[in-house]
Amino acid sequence: MFRTAGMRNLFMTPFCLWAGIFIFVPLFCMAWYAFTDESGFFTLENFTLAFDRPYFKALMLSVALALASTIICLILAYPLCLILTDKARDLSTIVSLLFILPLWMNSLLLTMAWQTILEKNGILNQMLRYFSLPDANLINTPTAIIIGMVYNFLPYMVLPLYVSLSKIDKRIIEAARDLGASYMQTFWKVILPLSLPGAVSGITMVFIPALTTFVISALLGGGKLLLIGNVIEQEFVAGYNWHWGAGLSMILMIFIVVNMAVTAFFDTSHEEVEEK
């Protein structure tokens, strides 16, 4: 669109300045805190700290819960997306919109509502008692946190998966069926490989927020189950030790970088766009 490269670079300048000041400098500040102690000297203690018992426990619990909720989201999302792509177009638009609608509601209030459902005299237990079934003690357990994570992040799994499933040519699936593949074979050999990019981007979009949340665990874990997000939040907000908090955040970033690398490896979507 530009006659000269100079003009193009001029348009690029604001973004480069912006990215420098608001993307790279903040991360540098974070690294600065992570590599120094309170008197400003270089140290690696903020990283080795992560292997101290309470911190390590929080980190492992976060990884375990994030993995569990990612897997549950994946298992719930596949049948759902297959059903949605199968439906007639009119109906599927309405169903998809109904699916996006909860995203406009404040997620804190919705997670709060799960507290009302799951708590000791909550709605779930009242219903169980009505059918004379034993109580389910879910509130303030890891299960409650997983339910909250699945609830909050399921749409982030469904949306990319739905997009990549709806891109699959129906004739390929029909061909597999005609050639004698069973439903399961068609799924494993045709549908799964073709929808892999969507599944991968869904997995990263669920895993990272689940790994780093401190809100869901605060609301449904009763403040006793600490995730790594809760630990970091307390280090900064309750004013304990910013250097420790920064060190733990840098450790989280290792997970994020691995995640980015995996996504970049699988993501070819924006290169498919035809250029004119």
Add this chain to the structure above:
Amino acid sequence: MINRLKMIYLAAIFLFLYAPIGILIAQSFNESRYRGHWTGFTFKWYESLFENENIFEALSNTVSIGFFSALIATIFALITCIALREFGKKRRAVFMSVANIPILNADIVTGISLMLLFIGAGLRLGYETILIAHIVFNIPYVMLCIMPQLVSLDKSFYEAALDLGASPFQAFTKVILPEMRPSIFAGFLLAFTMSADDFIITYFTKGAGVDTLPTEIYSELKLGIHPEMYALSTLVFFFVLIFVVLFAMTRKHLADKEVF
């Protein structure tokens, strides 16, 4: 049989998704101000909603930060995407991944690192710092919406406009912008939504005394949510629902027209 199973599965997922929303709506009509105790039907929280200054202030902060951050991010993203279009695929991909850092990174890391920057630069945390932080994470969302359409836009329209005597600025506003309208609008709307629902980044970049709706809700959690908040959410829910239904109907209407 299979169809029946499918319907049951869909119904179960929707029950899971809408149960908490149903509870919020019920709560907004509940006489008692405590969660989980139904003491009778009332409209009083809707009346007091309009007198609650805290909520009103948080709402106006949310809307204005959402609007301005989405607007500035859209302008920024548009300028950047126009320049990026001229780069080769490889360099464009590099710039795009740099731009995506704030959203690929965990919210808590983005929020804390921006807080460290603001404090390091001696800025007072408040409305302006929240606004800057929201522009930071909104730019990549808008770019993700705009870039695919801009890349696939036919360059010859723009060149034809230039050949016919339009200035580059005229050619941009009369040819490129109208073509780009759908994705610019989608980007703006996505950015506004992300800004309005963000809690974590706002939480770390806000100062005392300035609240958006999510941070106001979080601060109320310890002492119990004011039921007016439930009333507000219920109003938002029905407002969005009507909007979505109208949108679906106009789309169906347009689709029908195309067929005949």
